[in-house]
Each structure stands twice: as C-alpha cells, then as structure tokens.
Amino acid sequence: MAKVKYYYDPENLAYKRIETKKRKKFGYILLFLLSSALFGFLCLVLLINTPYFETPKDKLLTNELENMKINYQLLNKKVDVMENALSAIEDRDNNVYRTYFNTSPITDEERKAGFGGVNRYKDLEGYNNSDLVINTTKKIDRLMKEMAIQSESLNEIVKLGKQKEKLLAAIPAIQPVKxxxxxxxxxxxxxxxxxxxxxxxxxxxxxxxxxxxxxxxxxxxxxxxxxxxxxxxxxxxxxxxxxxxxxxxxxxxxxxxxxxxxxxxxxxxxxxxxxxxxxxxxxxxxxxxxxxxxxxxxxxxxxxxxxxxxxxxxxxxxxxxxxxx
Structure with missing residues (x-):
C-alpha cells in the first residue's frame, strides 16, 4: 500500500492530501528505470573483467597466452645456446682458419652490426607480452644475420683451402731422382x-x-x-x-x-x-x-x-x- 502524504493549509486550518501529478510520476518511473539500467550495465562490465567469472572462451585464450609466454621463454634459451655455439665457430674462424690462410679476421663490428633506420618491431608493440616477443625477435634477427656472415666467411675459407691445396701440390717438394x-x-x-x-x-x-x-x-x-x-x-x-x-x-x-x-x-x-x-x-x-x-x-x-x-x-x-x- 502506497504511503499517503499530507500538508497543512493555514488558511483553512486543516490538513490536505498531497496529490502527485501523473507527469511527475512518469518522470520518477523513467529516472528509476534509467538508473537501474546504468547500474546493471556497470555490474556487467565489472563481471566481464573479473577473472572469477571467465567464460570458457576467455579461459582458452588465457591458457594460450600462458603457453605462448612459456614457448617464447624456451625459445629464448635455445637462441642463447645457438649464440654460444656460433660464437665458438666465429672464434675458430678468426683465430684458426683465417690465421692459417693468412687472411684478415672479421671484426665484431661487422659481425654484430645492428639494423638501423625504421623501427622493425613496431607491429609487436602495445601487447601484454610485447617486451618478451620483441626481445626474442631481435635475438633471432641478430642470430640470422651473424649466421649469414659466418656462412659467407666459411665459403671464403673453402675457396682459400682449395687454393692452398693447389699451392701445396705445386710447390717442388720432392727429389727429382729417387x-x-x-x-x-x-x-x-x-x-x-x-x-x-x-x-x-x-x-x-x-x-x-x-x-x-x-x-x-x-x-x-x-x-x-x-x-x-x-x-x-x-x-x-x-x-x-x-x-x-x-x-x-x-x-x-x-x-x-x-x-x-x-x-x-x-x-x-x-x-x-x-x-x-x-x-x-x-x-x-x-x-x-x-x-x-x-x-x-x-x-x-x-x-x-x-x-x-x-x-x-x-x-x-x-x-x-x-x-x-
């Protein structure tokens, strides 16, 4: 039962009932409905962004992101191992092969020169794990460049080796009479x-x-x-x-x-x-x-x-x- 409100009329010395206009009633109802809708929308947004109320799809995506993060960490470790192995090859190349064939070593500046100019990793920015992805990609790019340089160097060593083989065969190295x-x-x-x-x-x-x-x-x-x-x-x-x-x-x-x-x-x-x-x-x-x-x-x-x-x-x-x- 709705609560009835009265007001005191001093002229008639009596209490009179307050009558709410229909228009005003409709405004109150509309305001209530809008407030309820806004409150419901805010609650929905909060629920969506709360991990305790994840959908199956959200859980699947979260697991995929975690797996990706683990895979990138493992990839980083593998790249580190490859870099160490390549470093050992580069050391032998400069200090053994090139010394033997009397040719100039390749400097660290040439081997490890970076990529100048445009930001090559801009498309990878702005994500939760951007730093991890960008650092790993940079390592792989650097490793690929060093491997390309080392491959060219080994091709050069092979050519020098063939020339050295011809030189050793050409030198008059035996007695002309037994x-x-x-x-x-x-x-x-x-x-x-x-x-x-x-x-x-x-x-x-x-x-x-x-x-x-x-x-x-x-x-x-x-x-x-x-x-x-x-x-x-x-x-x-x-x-x-x-x-x-x-x-x-x-x-x-x-x-x-x-x-x-x-x-x-x-x-x-x-x-x-x-x-x-x-x-x-x-x-x-x-x-x-x-x-x-x-x-x-x-x-x-x-x-x-x-x-x-x-x-x-x-x-x-x-x-x-x-x-x-």
Missing part, C-alpha cells in the same frame, strides 16, 4: 769449382749423379714450359712452371718424356738422366726458381726424404767440391 737411383750427391747450391775452367764460381743448382737413363720426376704439379736445348750449357733440359712463382729446371737429359704445354703431376716421369750440354759425367742438374730468383733446392725436399736423409744430403751439398757442369 734415393735408390743415386750414386751420390755430386754438388750442391753455392760456390764450387768449375770442372772445365777450375775457376771458383757460384753453382745455382744441385747435381745428382746417376746412370744414363735413370728416371727424372717432376717435383710438383705444373705445366711444361720448355723441353729442348735452347739454353747454352744445359744441353737437353726441361722447365716446369708450377705457378705461385715457382719454376723448376732439369738439365743434361738423355731424352724427354714430356713436351711443351703438357700438364704434369708431382712424381710423373718427365725425362731421363744424361750428359748432354756442358757436362762432365751423367747426372741431373736441378734448379728451383722462386719469383725469378734461383734458390737452394735442398729447402724443398720435405715431401720425399726423412729428417736423417735431409741432414746427410745437407752435409754433402754444403761441401765446396767440384760441380759436374
């Missing part, structure tokens, strides 16, 4: 007595005494420059260009087993011992030329003789005796 075919080491590099004039002069090669027809071997890979008797005093001789500044000369041959322009390998038989030209007896006169300068051949026999044999030959080669040419 030890079992030698009678003796007749003369070495240095001042010797000329067999014809008896005058002391510089002997630019080594003389290996062997019977006529003894095989002569190419001491390194190369291409035959000459197989003729065009040089005065050398008789039948062969010149082999090994590349990398190396040339070898084999003189006083009885006959050839190669021709000009022919490619030869270390250990190939290219001719036979003789006594042609300015020679006193059957032997091989052998010279090594490096960058146009004649050098001591004994320094290049590491590919075919032992340490003891090298010492013995050195003693014989250093004796200032008479040469055979």
């Amino acid at each position: 030890n079992e075919d030698l009678k003796r080491m007749a003369s070495g590099y240095g001042y010797r007595s000329d067999p014809f004039t008896k005058v002391r002069k510089f002997h630019y090669g080594m003389d290996f005494t062997s019977p006529t027809g003894t095989p002569i071997y190419a001491t390194g890979d190369g291409v035959v420059l000459k197989a003729d008797n065009s040089l005065s005093g050398y008789g039948n001789h062969i010149e082999v260009n090994h590349g990398y500044g190396y040339v070898t000369l084999y003189a006083h041959l009885s006959k050839y087993n190669c021709k000009r322009g022919q490619k030869v390998k270390r250990g190939d038989i290219i001719g036979y011992v003789g006594s042609t030209g300015r020679s006193e007896a059957p032997h091989l006169h052998y010279e090594v030329i490096k960058n146009g300068k004649k050098v001591n051949p004994i320094n290049f026999y590491y590919g075919s003789i032992s340490a003891e044999e090298y010492v013995a030959i050195s003693k014989l080669a250093n004796q200032e005796n008479q040469s055979l040419d």
Whole structure:
C-alpha cells in the first residue's frame, strides 16, 4: 500500500492530501528505470573483467597466452645456446682458419652490426607480452644475420683451402731422382769449382749423379714450359712452371718424356738422366726458381726424404767440391 502524504493549509486550518501529478510520476518511473539500467550495465562490465567469472572462451585464450609466454621463454634459451655455439665457430674462424690462410679476421663490428633506420618491431608493440616477443625477435634477427656472415666467411675459407691445396701440390717438394737411383750427391747450391775452367764460381743448382737413363720426376704439379736445348750449357733440359712463382729446371737429359704445354703431376716421369750440354759425367742438374730468383733446392725436399736423409744430403751439398757442369 502506497504511503499517503499530507500538508497543512493555514488558511483553512486543516490538513490536505498531497496529490502527485501523473507527469511527475512518469518522470520518477523513467529516472528509476534509467538508473537501474546504468547500474546493471556497470555490474556487467565489472563481471566481464573479473577473472572469477571467465567464460570458457576467455579461459582458452588465457591458457594460450600462458603457453605462448612459456614457448617464447624456451625459445629464448635455445637462441642463447645457438649464440654460444656460433660464437665458438666465429672464434675458430678468426683465430684458426683465417690465421692459417693468412687472411684478415672479421671484426665484431661487422659481425654484430645492428639494423638501423625504421623501427622493425613496431607491429609487436602495445601487447601484454610485447617486451618478451620483441626481445626474442631481435635475438633471432641478430642470430640470422651473424649466421649469414659466418656462412659467407666459411665459403671464403673453402675457396682459400682449395687454393692452398693447389699451392701445396705445386710447390717442388720432392727429389727429382729417387734415393735408390743415386750414386751420390755430386754438388750442391753455392760456390764450387768449375770442372772445365777450375775457376771458383757460384753453382745455382744441385747435381745428382746417376746412370744414363735413370728416371727424372717432376717435383710438383705444373705445366711444361720448355723441353729442348735452347739454353747454352744445359744441353737437353726441361722447365716446369708450377705457378705461385715457382719454376723448376732439369738439365743434361738423355731424352724427354714430356713436351711443351703438357700438364704434369708431382712424381710423373718427365725425362731421363744424361750428359748432354756442358757436362762432365751423367747426372741431373736441378734448379728451383722462386719469383725469378734461383734458390737452394735442398729447402724443398720435405715431401720425399726423412729428417736423417735431409741432414746427410745437407752435409754433402754444403761441401765446396767440384760441380759436374
């Protein structure tokens, strides 16, 4: 039952009932309804944003976000392991491979240079876990760049290795006559007595005494420059260009087993011992030329003789005796 309200009328000295106008009643009702609706909406908003009243979909999304966060943390640890492994490879690259092949190392500035210019990670900003995602993405980008640089470096090392392999094969590294075919080491590099004039002069090669027809071997890979008797005093001789500044000369041959322009390998038989030209007896006169300068051949026999044999030959080669040419 609605509560009835009265007011006192002083003129009539009596209480009169207060009559509420219909219009005013309708306004009160409308205001009440609006207030109720607003209150209900605010309560709904609060409920939606309260974790205690999550929908199944909200729970699924929350779990996915947590899994994503855990996966990114695990990915970060894996990236750290990969960075450590790459760092070890970079260290070997600079301090072992590049040192061995005598080439400049790659600086840290080149390897770890950042990405300048536009913000590459702007699309990842503004989320709950943006810092985690951005940091992980930066690490991966940096790792990929360093791996690309290291890959190029290893390609360069492979090329240098192939060149080094060719260089090692080209160096005249064995004796031109086998030890079992030698009678003796007749003369070495240095001042010797000329067999014809008896005058002391510089002997630019080594003389290996062997019977006529003894095989002569190419001491390194190369291409035959000459197989003729065009040089005065050398008789039948062969010149082999090994590349990398190396040339070898084999003189006083009885006959050839190669021709000009022919490619030869270390250990190939290219001719036979003789006594042609300015020679006193059957032997091989052998010279090594490096960058146009004649050098001591004994320094290049590491590919075919032992340490003891090298010492013995050195003693014989250093004796200032008479040469055979």
